[in-house]
Amino acid sequence: LQEVTEDIQKIRKQLPVYMVRGRLLEEIKNNQTMILIGETGSGKTTQVPQIIHEQRLEGTGVIAVTQPRRVAAITIAIRVAAEMKTELGSIVGYSVRFEDVTSPRTKVKYLTDGLLLREAMLDPLLKKYSIIILDEAHERTISTDVLFGIVKLAQKERNEKNLNPLKVIIMSATMDVDAFRKYFDNCPVIYLEGRTHPVTIYHSKLKQEDYQYAAICTIFQLHATTPADHGFLVFLTGQEEIETVMYNIKQIAKEAAGPPIRVCPLYAGLPPAQQLQVWKETPPGVRKIILSTNIAEASVTIPHIKCVIDTGVVKERTWCTSTGAERLSVRACAQAAGWQRAGRAGRTAPGAAYRLYTADDFKRRPHHPSPEIVRCPLAPTLLMLVAAGIEPTNFPLMDSPPRDSISASLTLLKELGAIDNEGTPKLTVLGRKMSAFPIDPKYAKVLLTATEYNCLEEALSLVAVLSSENIFHSPIHKREEAYKVKQKFVSPLGDHITLLNVFNAYCKASLKKQWCKENYLNHKNLSYAIEVRKQLLSICQGLNMASSSCGAATDQIF
Numbered sequence: 001l002q003e004v005t006e007d008i009q010k011i012r013k014q015l016p017v018y019m020v021r022g023r024l025l026e027e028i029k030n031n032q033t034m035i036l037i038g039e040t041g042s043g044k045t046t047q048v049p050q051i052i053h054e055q056r057l058e059g060t061g062v063i064a065v066t067q068p069r070r071v072a073a074i075t076i077a078i079r080v081a082a083e084m085k086t087e088l089g090s091i092v093g094y095s096v097r098f099e100d101v102t103s104p105r106t107k108v109k110y111l112t113d114g115l116l117l118r119e120a121m122l123d124p125l126l127k128k129y130s131i132i133i134l135d136e137a138h139e140r141t142i143s144t145d146v147l148f149g150i151v152k153l154a155q156k157e158r159n160e161k162n163l164n165p166l167k168v169i170i171m172s173a174t175m176d177v178d179a180f181r182k183y184f185d186n187c188p189v190i191y192l193e194g195r196t197h198p199v200t201i202y203h204s205k206l207k208q209e210d211y212q213y214a215a216i217c218t219i220f221q222l223h224a225t226t227p228a229d230h231g232f233l234v235f236l237t238g239q240e241e242i243e244t245v246m247y248n249i250k251q252i253a254k255e256a257a258g259p260p261i262r263v264c265p266l267y268a269g270l271p272p273a274q275q276l277q278v279w280k281e282t283p284p285g286v287r288k289i290i291l292s293t294n295i296a297e298a299s300v301t302i303p304h305i306k307c308v309i310d311t312g313v314v315k316e317r318t319w320c321t322s323t324g325a326e327r328l329s330v331r332a333c334a335q336a337a338g339w340q341r342a343g344r345a346g347r348t349a350p351g352a353a354y355r356l357y358t359a360d361d362f363k364r365r366p367h368h369p370s371p372e373i374v375r376c377p378l379a380p381t382l383l384m385l386v387a388a389g390i391e392p393t394n395f396p397l398m399d400s401p402p403r404d405s406i407s408a409s410l411t412l413l414k415e416l417g418a419i420d421n422e423g424t425p426k427l428t429v430l431g432r433k434m435s436a437f438p439i440d441p442k443y444a445k446v447l448l449t450a451t452e453y454n455c456l457e458e459a460l461s462l463v464a465v466l467s468s469e470n471i472f473h474s475p476i477h478k479r480e481e482a483y484k485v486k487q488k489f490v491s492p493l494g495d496h497i498t499l500l501n502v503f504n505a506y507c508k509a510s511l512k513k514q515w516c517k518e519n520y521l522n523h524k525n526l527s528y529a530i531e532v533r534k535q536l537l538s539i540c541q542g543l544n545m546a547s548s549s550c551g552a553a554t555d556q557i558f
């Protein structure tokens with residue numbers, strides 16, 4: 001991703017985390033668990049593992065560092081490998097679902113929280129790790145929350161069995177420290193001083209009905225009145241929205257007054273190579289405008305941002321326990337997120353944050369976001385816990401999910417045949433097989449059942465596509481055309497066969513990128529689906545599942 005040309009040792013030693021280096025090492029030596037809190041950019045994620053590694057504190061084990069997002073795990077590992085002047089995948093590596101860039105030599109491993117949870121399923125004591133760093137703890141993703149409990153249990157059991165101790169470091173930007181300390185048995189907390197500059201905050205005077213429109217207006221007002229070297233960072237909710245706003249900005253920029261513009265998107269699904277744009281310096285006189293999801297709120301550091309435009313919204317997963325339907329909805333974000341976003345404007349110099357919502361609106365918002373575990377389906381997590389031999393009902397959680405959420409998820413697992421019907425949940429033979437797949441249990445069941453119906457080939461393709469992001473690409477200025485082109489794939493038998501038609505045609509296309517462009521399809525997501533399919537296939541082979549096709553896929557693909 002990038003070559004580190006700066007005098008890296010000098011820069012590292014100026015990071016706030018270096019000021020507390022001695023105390024940090026001391027606390028790690030003397031305690032099993034500690035909390036480290038510091039502003040984004042203070043050096044937690046990239047430096048703490050290196051500081052520990054340099055001291056060989058970890059003995060012979062590996063240091064694991066979790067991230068809620070795959071893109072963060074990948075880009076940070078790339079950065080740290082560059083800083084350590086080693087090849088990615090040797091001493092420093094990363095592991096995310098369907099992609100493992102580590103080796104037996106790896107000592108510092110960045111991985112998603114979901115992946116570490118899967119590893120815990122196979123080895124609940126996480127024996128290969130001597131230090132586990134749970135990063136971005138304030139985000140309270142379901143996997144991080146469950147990992148809190150897993151590492152607590154692992155610490156206890158490793159002590160009891162006289163195994164090498166497990167050290168745990170909880171890292172976070174600002175968060176509800178009291179709740180965390182209480183949960184982690186009053187462990188020590190280290191605060192890092194952020195090196196931030198003042199940020200002036202402006203609220204919108206009136207309620208904005210359309211935040212995308214308000215964001216675009218604000219961008220161009222600021223564009224006409226601020227010097228070109230002031231970078232803008234705009235918080236939006238997702239890929240499609242970012243693409244829409246990007247398109248509009250480019251159109252308006254043709255007519256607008258002000259310096260030339262470079263617009264860079266930033267969202268979880270973006271390939272690391274494209275992320276490079278965000279960190280690349282623009283030529284003198286060109287303004288950089290970054291359109292980002294909340295990924296830029298905490299996980300990644302972006303230099304030279306002077307103006308933050310905060311729409312005040314975030315996309316959240318929610319779940320309806322009675323219907324089982326899951327959806328992503330756009331919601332007002334918490335006050336903590338508002339402060340965090342504004343802080344991005346004061347990293348290198350004083351800056352300003354423009355909130356596209358009123359001061360009253362801000363005051364009414366909750367201080368912290370609600371943990372994912374109270375609003376998401378629990379079946380995948382429960383299946384992993386049961387597979388790990390952990391009894392879900394006694395599991396120590398910081399916040400318990402609602403009762404009906406647990407029972408609905410257990411019912412689903414029973415209906416799928418993954419767990420026994422009676423008493424404490426126990427994994428069935430089928431459930432054991434299901435847990436081998438790193439996908440939603442429902443999809444795992446589809447694969448396992450497909451062999452009975454002689455359609456494993458088709459099921460694999462379909463589940464691969466369903467486990468990837470949206471494969472259709474419909475740019476706002478070409479919606480109708482995209483819709484027309486799509487019709488040739490559409491099957492009267494329904495969406496699933498439609499998806500299968502697209503996937504099969506994609507596999508056969510020779511110039512895939514070009515073909516996708518012509519057909520309004522997302523090349524990146526389709527090629528990801530191919531990778532997913534390969535991995536799923538190898539798990540099927542590991543389970544001795546016989547290959548079979550019903551002919552809905554016209555050709556054997558692999």
Ligand code: ADP
Pocket residue numbers: 015038039040041042043044045046047075079279298299300301
């Ligand atoms: P934290 O985890 O506390 O938010 P990081 O360890 O991610 O901090 O980053 C520390 C510093 O390292 C940043 O302030 C920045 O100067 C530098 N840095 C980190 N990642 C990159 C990157 N990809 N490109 C350039 N600089 C980076």
Ligand code: MG
Pocket residue numbers: 040041044045046135298299300
């Ligand atoms: Mg970090």
